[in-house]
Amino acid sequence: MTAFVRRQWSDLEGWDGADHALAFSAFRASAERLAAGIFATGTLGVDASTYDDAARAAQALSGEPREAEAKACFERHFVPLRIVPDSQNAPLPGFVTGYYEPVVAGSPVRTERYRYPLYAPPPDLVKIDDVSRPPGVDPYFRFARRKSCGLLEEYADRAAIEAGALEGMGLEIAWLADPVDAFFIHIQGSARLAYEDGRQMRVGYAAKTGHRFTAIGRILVDEGELTLAEADMDGIRGWLAAHPERMRALFDRNRSFIFFRETPVEDPGLGPVGAGTVPLTPLASIAVDREIATFGVPYFIEAPDLVIDGAPFRRLVIAQDTGSAILGPARADIFVGSGEAAGSVAGRIRHPADFTVLVPPKLAARLLR
Structure with missing residues (x-):
């Protein structure tokens, strides 16, 4: 206690x-x-x-x-x-x-350059609690998928979603050029997107699949790829740039997946709207x-x-x-x-x-x- x-x-x-x-x-x-x-x-x-x-x-x-x-x-x-x-x-x-709030280039529509989506919450995603949580589902879960029959089950994890589990549902709210940027926006929970027409839009946390978060920096340290001192955001990005063929498998080990909502940029001096x-x-x-x-x-x-x-x-x-x-x-x-400067500071705080x-x-x- x-x-x-x-x-x-x-x-x-x-x-x-x-x-x-x-x-x-x-x-x-x-x-x-x-x-x-x-x-x-x-x-x-x-x-x-x-x-x-x-x-x-x-x-x-x-x-x-x-x-x-x-x-x-x-x-x-x-x-x-x-x-x-x-x-x-x-x-x-x-x-x-x-x-921190990343600031990255993005697009409201898919293009040849912008191919990596950020998603809004799916309609079959529902909040659960200790009363509604199905038997056998980890008590950590606060979200689940409601099947057509009404029963609840665990939602698809990162690997399944990245493999196309949400395609065709029209949930994409923005597209990014870099899958690493997309992954780190999931970690931060928000971002400011700069569109090519000069507009800016914020995306912020709306919901998640419910799976436990796994820090990829911790994985890289535990497996001897980075030292603890190297495993800040800059160090992780450097490792990903040097090992692009291992990126997707590493990302998928963090089964947690975030869904977003769009909000306007009203005061650039303040951050995104929090929970x-x-x-x-x-x-x-x-x-x-x-x-x-x-x-x-x-x-x-x-x-x-x-x-x-x-x-x-x-x-x-x-x-x-x-x-x-x-x-x-x-x-x-x-x-x-x-x-970027805020990200460098945030990435070393532990x-x-x-x-x-x-x-x-x-x-x-x-x-x-």
């Missing part, structure tokens, strides 16, 4: 420089849905309904707050609780990775385990070995997205931004971290019992 340990603001190394104003903007983006009770409370017990006052205060504050004003607002409405997962005795019991239904803010939005965590909630994450912009990562961030590989109460994917969740005082009293 996850434990919570009461902390003081002075206990949080780096709290005074945590970029509270940026985090406040991200928190305010989620405030309306948080105050309206739209976000479900995860199994960690961070009750969304207790954030009403803080969410309304964020909505009421006009303009962009100064750093000191934003910091005071967080300190007035919350108390910090360190998250200690069950059986975790390490000094830093959590873990962070990074993700929390707000645009992601670079270095202030995180993806969390949606079964455990609660969207819209602030966290202070300390990852002293992770250096970004010349400083150890000690920042205030907001839970606004999710990912199939993000599992556990002290686990997050940090949204770094859009484009660091132990300390997680402190910010909760209203009345909730803190309940969680510390």
Whole structure:
């Protein structure tokens, strides 16, 4: 069982420089849905309904707050609780990775150059839970295929889909020139596509087949193809470029397959809309385990070995997205931004971290019992 340990603001190394104003903007983006009770409370017990006052205060504050004003607002409405997962005795019991929004050339129609599709969810794909999950299906599965007879079964995996399982269904929403770009868009869960006519379009996560995610970088390390230090995104891309004949077999070992939805590019300075239904803010939005965590909630994450912009990562961030590989109460994917430079940073983030969740005082009293 996850434990919570009461902390003081002075206990949080780096709290005074945590970029509270940026985090406040991200928190305010989620405030309306948080105050309206739209976000479900995860199994960690961070009750969304207790954030009403803080969410309304964020909505009421006009303009962009100064750093000191934003910091005071967080300190007035919350108390910090360190998250200690069950059986975790390490000094830093959590873990962070990074993700970003790729920006790649694409086409809304198939051409000789653009031949690799991104798909919308199929009509026979349905969400399942512990009640509706068929007997014998892995409890990990949150999606399944509804057969014509009404029964449910596992959906086709990556290998079957890439071999043509969805052809003829008209589900293609965009086409790419490079299968490696397509694969990494599946890993990141979103992308910004630049069409040849000058238009830009975003694609974001809509659903998945339900199969477990398998990191191909981990496979390459385990099989001696790359060292752990080499297995960042740049290293993996380099390996794929050197071994094109082995690419498809490696990709198929990650049976997970993502389906997408299209969204317009309204603010190029912000990221795609995350699962929390707000645009992601670079270095202030995180993806969390949606079964455990609660969207819209602030966290202070300390990852002293992770250096970004010349400083150890000690920042205030907001839970606004999710990912199939993000599992556990002290686990997050940090949204770094859009484009190649952000991708280089995101691809090397694999660091132990300390997680402190910010909760209203009345909730803190309940969680510390």
